Structures are given as C-alpha cells and as structure tokens.
Amino acid sequence: MKGDMSEKGELRAELLGARRLLSAEDVRETAAVLARHALELPELTDAGTVAAYVSVGREPGTRPLLDALRARGVRVLLPVLLADNDLDWGTYQGPGRLKPAGRGLLEPAGERLGPDAVVTADTVLLPGLAVDARGMRLGRGGGSYDRVLARLAAAGAHPALVVLLHANEVVARVPAEPHDHPVHAVVTPDGVSRFTGPSGPAGGE
Template identity: 75%
Template sequence: MNTDKSGKASLRGDRLAARRLLTMEDVARTAAVLSSAALRLPELTEARTVAAYVSVGREPGTRALLDALRTRGVRVLLPVLLADNDLDWAPYEGAERLVPAGRGLLEPDGARLGPAAVLDADAVLLPGLAVDADGMRLGRGGGSYDRVLARLSAAGAHPALVVLLYDDEVVAQVPREPHDHPVDAVVTPAGTRRFTV
C-alpha cells in the first residue's frame, strides 16, 4: 500500500469532516474575510488573467472574489470539468451565467477556450483541503488540478499559485507524491502565508 496515498485519504477524510461541522453562516463570514485578503495580494492586484473556481458547499467561498476581480477588469477563467477529469476553461461573465454541472459544481455557460487556456493566467486559485509548512497542497483527489499544474510546468508557465483555506487547514505536513507541486501562498482568515518554492 502506498502510504502517501493512504495518508492523503485519511487527511482528506478529516478535513471534509471538519468542514461538515461549519454552518453556512461560518462559510459566508469566512468568504468575506478571504475575499478582502485575497484582493490585497500583489499576485491578484497585478494580474490581468486569473484562473479560479466557483466554491460550492462548505468550501472557502470564492464568489465575492470572482465578482470583485471581474469588476476590476481582470479576465477570470473558470474550469469546466471534462469526462476524463481534465479541465477546460471558460470566461466568467457573472453569477447569472453559471450553470449546474456534474458533482454539484457550477460552470460558466460561455465559450470553451480549451485546456491550454490556463497558460494565459498570471495567477491560479487552486481549491484545496489543506496546505502544509512547505506549501504542499492537498486536493480532493480527482487529479484535475494535478493535470493543470503539470500542463503549466510542461509549458514553462509560472503563474502565482494561491489557495484559500480555513485556519485549521494549514497543517504541519501533507503526504506528498512525486507529481505534487507546492503553492506560492495560502490565504486564511488569520492572514496570508507565503512559501519559498
């Protein structure tokens, strides 16, 4: 058995269980704090294009951030999940243009730009369940963002990689595998932490 994979599964289970205990008021309150903090990040204030995602359920909220970026004139790209778990991208044109998709996700209904559209991003907001002291991110385990990060690496693209999390999701260590990539920064209600990669 691969201990990194089993360790990831255990940590995922713990983090998801903790999120289930949050009230929707907790989620909304945290989303406002995270949006405000993220909007002050130089990585986002200087970005022309940001690849992001629409938070769902008890994920740290991104919707206010998406709207604020768009209001600033930033081109926001949102993922569209493909059948093979890879991600296509489409422009964010407002909450009214989001449609329900598989797995409870919301996706933009606009033109698809192709998986390589993420290469245009100056910053990428990654979903996650935890980040450790070295900036290693724990995702949900579907591999979609592993493909995105591999695509960026293969193209020599180096956008800022940022994760929004709850305070208790910054942990001592995330089990890692050879394909894992560290992030540049994590934003929590307690503040922003940067990592030397």
C-alpha cells in the same frame, strides 16, 4: 507510496468532516474575509488573467473574490470539468452566467476556451483541503489540478499558485508525492502565508 496514499485519504476524511460541521453563515463570513485578504495580494491585484473556480458546499468561499476581480477588470477563467477529469475553461461573466454541472459543480456559460487556456493566467487559484509549512497542497484526489499543473510546466508557464483555506486547514505536514507542486501562498481568514522552495518561489519549476 501506499503509505502516503493512505495518509492522504485519512487527512482528507478528517478535513472534510470538519468542513461538514460549518454552518452556512460560517461559510458566508469566511468568504468575505478571504476576499479582503486575497485582494491585497500583489499576485491578484497586478494580474490581468486569473484562473479561479466557483466554490460549492462548505469549501472556502470564492464568489465575493470572483466578483471583485471581475469588477476590477481582471479576466477570470473558470474550469469546466470534462469526462476524463481534465479541465476546459470559460470566462466568468457574473453570477447570472453560471450553470449547474456534474458533481454539484457550477461552470461558466458561454464559449469554451480549451484546456490550454490556463497557461495564459498570471495567477491560478487552486482548490484544496490543506497546505503545510512547505507549501505542499492536499487536493481532493481527483487529479484534475495535477493535469493543470503539468500543463503549465510543459508550456513553461509560471503563474503564482494560491490556495484559499479555512484557518484549521494549514497543517503541520501534507503527505507529498514526486508529482506534487508546492504553492506560492495560502489565504485563510487569519491572513496570508507565503512559501519558498529550495530553488526560488514555490511552484516555479
């Protein structure tokens, strides 16, 4: 376990270092391409509710995708980070209804829907630093989305799990632990890759 944790830390540092080299123009261009690819996914085009997040810094950009989903009439849920690192949720009402939050994040203004609101989502966009050929995702290590995935499993909810990444962030192997969940699909500027697990769609446990 300790070896996996160390491996994860080293991989995180490497990928975050690569992100820091990206220019603001790189990030803007990538966000537009990611939105085009993502909007072709049935998991997003057919969804009534999508749990997403607002990208910040050099993360693969989500904002064009959020606006396109909202324009289509999709209910978009955005996370609100709580003091214990769990996530509450609010509804995305447009870029003018985002407000600064802790750790440089942006969160939706307006009503808080509670941590269990995520179980209503047809698709969940997960932030990440990498995905491997098995669909295993490397997060930032804060544990917030581990709680989200555990909450979905406890509720018997099986939304599609999708990650948006830069092209270099699809890697050969992500160190995995027993609680880690594989995802259904990854979207990069190069297109979409899908994954299946040993017993059906990835993330369907």
